[in-house]
Amino acid sequence: MTALAAxxxxxxxxxxxxxxxxxxxxxxxxTVVVLMPFAIGPDLALLKxxxxxxxxxxxxxxxxxxxxxxxTADHDDGxxxxxxxxxxxxxxxxxxxxxxxxxxxxxxxxxATPILGLMLNLDPAATTAVALTLLIGTPALTFTGxxxxxLAVTLRRGGLLLSVLVLPLSIPILIFGVAASNAxxxxxxxxxxxxxxxxxxxxxxxxxxxxxAAASLRQGLD
Amino acid sequence: MNLGQHAGFIVAAYGVAVIVVTAxxxxxxxxxxxxxxxxxxxxxxxxxxxxxxxAPAAGTAPSRAAP
Amino acid sequence: xxxxxxxNPTRFLALVARLMPWLTxxxxxxxxxxxxxxxxxxxxxxxxGATVKIMFLHVPFAWxxxxxxxxMSISALGTLVWRHxxxxxxxxxxxxxxAAFTFLCLVTGALWGRPMWGTYWEWDARLTxxxxxxxxxxxxxxxxxxxxxxxxxxxxxxxxxxVGAINLPIIKFSVDWWNTLHQPASxxxxxxxxxxxxxxxxxxxxxxxxxxxxxxxxxxxxxxxILRRRIRTLHLMQxxxxxxx
Numbered sequence: 325m326t327a328l329a330a331x332x333x334x335x336x337x338x339x340x341x342x343x344x345x346x347x348x349x350x351x352x353x354x355t356v357v358v359l360m361p362f363a364i365g366p367d368l369a370l371l372k373x374x375x376x377x378x379x380x381x382x383x384x385x386x387x388x389x390x391x392x393x394x395x396t397a398d399h400d401d402g403x404x405x406x407x408x409x410x411x412x413x414x415x416x417x418x419x420x421x422x423x424x425x426x427x428x429x430x431x432x433x434x435x436a437t438p439i440l441g442l443m444l445n446l447d448p449a450a451t452t453a454v455a456l457t458l459l460i461g462t463p464a465l466t467f468t469g470x471x472x473x474x475l476a477v478t479l480r481r482g483g484l485l486l487s488v489l490v491l492p493l494s495i496p497i498l499i500f501g502v503a504a505s506n507a508x509x510x511x512x513x514x515x516x517x518x519x520x521x522x523x524x525x526x527x528x529x530x531x532x533x534x535x536x537a538a539a540s541l542r543q544g545l546d
Numbered sequence: 547m548n549l550g551q552h553a554g555f556i557v558a559a560y561g562v563a564v565i566v567v568t569a570x571x572x573x574x575x576x577x578x579x580x581x582x583x584x585x586x587x588x589x590x591x592x593x594x595x596x597x598x599x600x601a602p603a604a605g606t607a608p609s610r611a612a613p
Numbered sequence: 614x615x616x617x618x619x620x621n622p623t624r625f626l627a628l629v630a631r632l633m634p635w636l637t638x639x640x641x642x643x644x645x646x647x648x649x650x651x652x653x654x655x656x657x658x659x660x661x662g663a664t665v666k667i668m669f670l671h672v673p674f675a676w677x678x679x680x681x682x683x684x685m686s687i688s689a690l691g692t693l694v695w696r697h698x699x700x701x702x703x704x705x706x707x708x709x710x711x712a713a714f715t716f717l718c719l720v721t722g723a724l725w726g727r728p729m730w731g732t733y734w735e736w737d738a739r740l741t742x743x744x745x746x747x748x749x750x751x752x753x754x755x756x757x758x759x760x761x762x763x764x765x766x767x768x769x770x771x772x773x774x775x776v777g778a779i780n781l782p783i784i785k786f787s788v789d790w791w792n793t794l795h796q797p798a799s800x801x802x803x804x805x806x807x808x809x810x811x812x813x814x815x816x817x818x819x820x821x822x823x824x825x826x827x828x829x830x831x832x833x834x835x836x837x838x839i840l841r842r843r844i845r846t847l848h849l850m851q852x853x854x855x856x857x858x
Contacts, residue, residue, distance in 0.1 A: 471776055479759050492745050492749050493776065495787065495788075496786075496787035499791045503790075518790075528783075539693070539772055543768035543769070555724045555728050556664060559670055559724040566713055567826070570830060588848075593850060593854075
């Protein structure tokens with residue numbers, strides 16, 4: 325158990341120190357959401373209606389952007405091989421890394437959501453709903469994306485390939501995240517239905533993600 | 547044969563299908579010709595795989611090596 | 614001949630060489646029979662008129678779009694679990710063929726949708742799911758092209774294919790749900806309670822013909838891939854061999 329805690333602590337330290345780049349994700353999120361009104365126009369009523377969708381898209385792209393760091397740096401300096409050789413099962417290692425990654429780059433997105441919600445003219449209830457769905461949904465984005473990150477690192481050619489592979493797989497998360505947020509604002513479905521499905525997707529990805537990522541690393545690192 | 551008022555769409559659908567399927571078949575056939583030609587050229591220049599040299603039982607490779 | 618014996622690529626090539634003429638002939642015969650039935654026998658739909666003829670292409674293509682991913686998934690299991698030497702080859706060969714049929718499914722769907730729904734593209738649940746499937750096919754092909762070493766690429770593609778196979782039903786379900794939420798279900802759909810035999814029979818013949826075509830093309834593409842790998846090995850040996858003369 326101490327090894328697990330040490331690994332999470334290490335990941336967090338690396339992510340938050342100078343050059344770690346976890347906070348770039350939030351900056352990207354802010355920029356993307358701020359850009360949207362320039363494309364759509366400063367119509368507050370329209371922004372209010374599509375605000376949840378904008379926030380979700382921004383968060384999804386931001387988490388995709390930071391995914392590249394999940395394994396690449398460790399692979400480049402060789403520590404990924406050492407971590408893979410340790411006695412801890414690779415699945416647990418992957419889960420720990422993804423969890424730490426989510427803490428460092430997923431949580432800040434949720435913290436930034438209320439501010440951006442204000443700028444998009446969302447009322448407090450809607451902002452809370454979006455933040456809540458992001459809190460439940462972003463782990464699924466991280467854990468699904470981890471599969472793509474593991475594939476990309478074994479191929480030594482990440483970047484664009486990663487997004488091409490991961491984005492189609494995250495469509496269900498996007499659908500139910502936005503649907504739950506909208507349900508809280510305008511209806512017609514109750515909030516609970518899409519929200520529980522979103523939670524189910526997250527739980528599924530928590531199981532499938534580490535196994536698939538570990539399988540891909542094990543196959544690729546030999 | 548009367549295709550009705552939407553004949554254009556029906557013809558277009560069958561046309562696209564014919565084009566894509568033909569392209570697929572053509573690509574696979576061209577690929578096959580290219581690969582066999584390269585393989586023959588390599589084997590003619592004296593490079594053979596170990597397994598082909600030892601076990602010509604069901605093999606196609608050694609017989610093709612002769613010019 | 615068992616699956617283990619087929620692990621020998623030379624034996625596999627011999628088998629393909631023996632089967633290929635028969636498969637090609639059967640495909641051509643069935644296709645001719647299917648086209649004859651489609652255009653000469655099958656009646657027009659009382660609602661859709663002659664456009665129902667597009668269905669005889671569209672439905673088999675949709676079936677093959679899924680069939681292709683199924684073949685890739687089985688091959689992926691073969692790569693990861695049984696380490697069957699031909700599984701990599703089969704998975705790689707199936708991807709472009711599956712993608713081509715998925716593309717055809719989308720195009721014929723659009724050409725069918727225009728006269729029936731009044732628009733080329735409807736964000737209909739089934740169309741959207743097939744579009745995502747097409748994107749995933751392209752992703753797999755990009756994955757194959759990203760790496761030079763075939764066995765390394767095979768294992769990465771296998772993991773992605775299996776994750777995709779788990780995800781596809783979820784995507785289908787989500788898109789269905791999303792669609793009913795956003796769209797009044799008023800689009801004209803094929804069917805009603807049953808499809809009449811006069812329509813169903815040609816459809817079955819066409820589906821069988823295109824399935825045979827898929828299998829034939831798949832085997833031919835596998836043969837190409839085996840030859841390509843042989844050439845690769847020979848090139849590597851050529852590069853590694855000392856310059857003797």
